[in-house]
Amino acid sequence: MNQTDTAGEELLLASREIDDDLFQTVLSAPGIKCAGCIDKIESGITKIPNVVRTRVNLSTKRVTVDWKKSNNAPPLIDALGQLGFQAHLSNCDTKPSDNELRTLIRALAVAGFGAANIMMLSVGVWAGADEETRTLFHWISAFIALPVMVFSGKIFFSSAWSALKSGGTNMDVPISAGVIITFTMSLYDTITGGQHAYFDAATSLLFFLLIGRTLDYVVRARAHSAIDGLRKLAPEGAAVIQPDGSTRYSPIEQIQPGMEMRIPAGARIPVNGTITDGRSDIDHSVINGESEPRSTHIGDTVLAGALNLTGPIVIKASSTSNTSFISDMIRLMESAETSRHGYQRIADRVSKLYTPVVHIGAVLAFLLWFLIDGNAHHALTVAVSVLIITCPCALGLATPMVQVIAAQRLYRNGILIKGGTALEKLADIDSVIFDKTGTLTEGSPHLTNCGTVDERTLRLAASIAAHSSHPYSKALAQSIPPPMQVQFKTNQFTEHPGDGIESKIDGAVYRLGRAGWASGDAESRDHKHYSTVIFGVSGRTLATFKFIDGLKPSASDALKELKNNNLSIEILSGDRKGPVAEVAALLGGVPYFANLRPQAKLAHITKQAARGHKVLMVGDGINDAPALAGAYVSMAPGNAADIGRTAADIIFLNNGLEAVTTTYLTARNAKTLIRQNIAFAILYNGVAIPLAFLGFITPLIAAIAMSTSSIVVVLNSLRLGMGEQKQLVKTIKNKNVARTPTQYHGAA
Structure with a gap:
């Protein structure tokens, strides 16, 4: 081979x-x-x-x-x-070090020291020093500038040389050319006794450029620390149980689906899996933002990154390290950083033209001024000024800097962006459509009339309900006290999607589900406050179970904030009209549509889009997936069905709806900052280039102006998140402290 x-x-x-x-x-x-x-x-x-x-x-x-x-x-x-x-x-990669940051800081310190001292000498020259003093100051400046060029300039020179060796160019090529030409021309003037030398321009250019590059590095590194934090949540390996019952430590990369691992208390789950032995309290805060540990038992699913708190457990892996929850979240974060924003594509095209345009401009400036006054020195000075001041750095940073900071700030609020265009789209929405169950409400219905049903009927209904995954069936099965949880002997269970579950016991057919199907009663039994489930046998009603689904504590405040931002709100739900109407009323009379199947939700969104509306869809279930995929932009909570998370553009790990308002305000502010950055970059180049071309700008002023433009863009980008969305999250969380899901329908 x-x-x-x-x-x-x-x-x-x-x-x-x-x-x-x-x-x-x-x-x-x-x-x-x-x-x-x-x-x-x-x-x-x-x-x-x-x-x-x-x-x-x-x-x-x-x-x-x-x-x-x-x-x-x-x-x-x-x-x-x-x-x-x-x-x-x-x-x-080995463990990352901050060598690049240390190199930048050292280069910045050297350039700053040199530029400051040369500037002090230049002040003496500008003040009218005699010829001998001026020449001496120029030579001292040259000796100070030389090590600055070698040490601090190496960062730009090596990058430019690498690009030229490969037959291409980058932004460091014209920067390096400008610095080297300025230094060489100044050294020539010093040797020949010339009146002007621009060592201060060469060193100041390096100093200000290094400030911008160091600031850019620090901001990006800080933003990327969220991804590094996620990586640290996954352990390096686990104790894998061997066929003979012994355990052997295996690196996380070698863990495959089907392997069983012993996870001690205090350790994190390495990959997604299912508990096969033991019980413990698991901290899922990194996954869904829940601060309270969750008790888990055999058969429960656990995700990579969760912390095992109280007892040893054995889990069977259902994923590899590359397909675990943590890996998926890391990929989402990195996708948000690398995706191309609409504005960024424009900036990329402009930056691509930068090098040839700036070189052609500098050559034209030299030729023009040489033809005008025949002074090659002056013509070269103007050309250098054009070469230095023409900078797309501000334009190149305008979008990605804001995008990286936005992704970082949203991650800190438990929000993950799956693509860079999602924020761009979100900033343009004019309406928001919410699913009800599991989105506006807790999605965990509670049985309210347990005490009004006789014990045998309750036991029988709970036994049948335990074989269904429907939320109402789960609530019924879990609401029965342990001494009453007796299983009736039957294996004949049939679930009818949209209707309910059917069982044959002692020759009788029992049904638990929708009225009309479960008992033969055509009446909907719709109630203003409750959702009802009928338990019947052979067409006769045995019991009516009433359920309530608590409104999420943050729902009312979140929707109020969205309305305050002139967004129209609607509710699309597959639930019956009564419960949907009640939720809509509690949220301030929001327009609603009930009894909708998935195709009807998608059709409604398509109709809104045809009318020119840009819709944000927020949903969590399998039945919301078509609507999530068909909306202009979509969001889903972290506990949504897999297909829902896949269809959504944005995922929020904390199930509170303050995530929707936080993301929207961040997107809107990000769009404003990007526009400001681009406008500034265009205005800067539109003013600076003609002035330099006409000879009004010296290389020193060009160096300061060019470097300052990049620093302004970075500092402006850092303003993202310092205002209203932070205050909004704080306000909503404070309001939610004393709120509980059961306060919904509390008067009923």
Whole structure:
């Protein structure tokens, strides 16, 4: 086997299959620096045969490639090398260190020290120093600037050289050219006794650029700390039970579905699984935001990252480490960072044109001024100013900086964005449609008239209900006291979707479910406050069970806030008219539609879209999946059905509806900040470039202006989340402290 085959096999083993014959490989490329690098890698790698999709994450310096399997894996690492980026498999990374940040800080300190001292010497020259003093100050400035160029400038020079060696360019090429030309021209003027030298411009440019680059790195690293925190929630391995009953520690990568693991108290669950032995209290706060531990027993499902609190348990794995809950959440977070916002696609196209345009502009400026006054020195000074001041950095940072900060702030509130366009769409919505059961209400109905039904009937109904997964059946089975939970001897159970469950006992046919089907009574028995379930035998009613479903404590405040933001609200529910009307009334008379099947919900949303409305759909059940997929943008809670979470664009782990308002306000503020950033970047270049071209700007002013533009964009992006949404979440949570789900229908 040759070296190429070995590399391909290693790449294949390090990849994961995401669909039939479709694999995904994640590579680490530390040389990624800017939007130009992203465009270069994505366009270059996508040209490789069998590569379907390429995405670059600037925060993590990772390249994610989806490719179709053929005879061998595509030569991704070699291709990145040819593009000027050294790369390796991301799972080969050692524990990350902050070497890059330390390097930036050291370079920044050196550049700041040099620029400050040269600036003080320049003040003496500007104050009218005589020729000998001016020459001395210029030489001292040259000696100070030289180590700054070598040490601090290396960050830009090495990046530019790597790009040029691979036959391409990046944003560091014109920056490096501007700094080197300015230093060389100033050194020439110092040697020849010239009146002007711009060592202050060269060192100040490096200093301000390093401020922007360091600030950008810190912001991205802080935002990505959420993903790093998720990774730390998964243990490195677990004690796997062997066939002979002994245990052996296995790394998490080697755990496969079907393996049984012993999880001691105080340990986290490594992969998704089902409890096969033991009972314990499990902390699910990382999964759904619940602060109270949940008691679990044999047969219960547990997800990766949950904390086992009180007792040892044995779980059977149902996923690998790459398909566990934690891995899914990490992929969602990284997807939000790498997805392309509409504004970002525009900025990327502009940034792609930057290098050729700025070089052509600088050459034209030199030729124009040389033709005007014949002074090559002055013409070169103007060209350098144009080269330095023309900067797409602000435009390149305008969208991704806001996007990264938004993803971080939403994650802290338990909200995960599945794609970058979701926030963009959410900011444009004009209406919100809610499902009722499990979305506006707790989704856990409670039996209210247990004491009015005779014991034998109650026991019999509960025995039948235990064989159904319907929420009302579960509530009925769980509401019976343990001494009464006696199973009747029968194995004949048939569940009829939409109607109820049927059982044959001693030759009689018992039905538990919808009125009309369970008892033959055509009356709906609809009640303003209650949902009813009929228990009947051979067409005769034995009992009527009444259930209530508590309104979520945050529902009223969340909907009120959405209305205050001029959004129209509607409720679409498959439940009967009475309970839906009651919920709508408690929420301030919200328009509602009841008795809707999944197709009817989708049809309603499609009709709204045809009228020009941009709808946010919030739902949690399997029956909401078509509506979630068909809406302009959609949200689902973390405890929603799998198909619902898959269809939704945004997932909120905490089931409180304050997540909807928080996400909407964040999206709206993010859109405002992105527009501000882009407007500033366009205005800056629109004013600065003509002034530099006309010779009104020196290289020093150009250096300060160019660097300041990037810093302004970063600082403006940091304003996201500092205002109304933080106050909103605090207000809603404070209001919910003394609220309980049972307060819904409390007067009934």
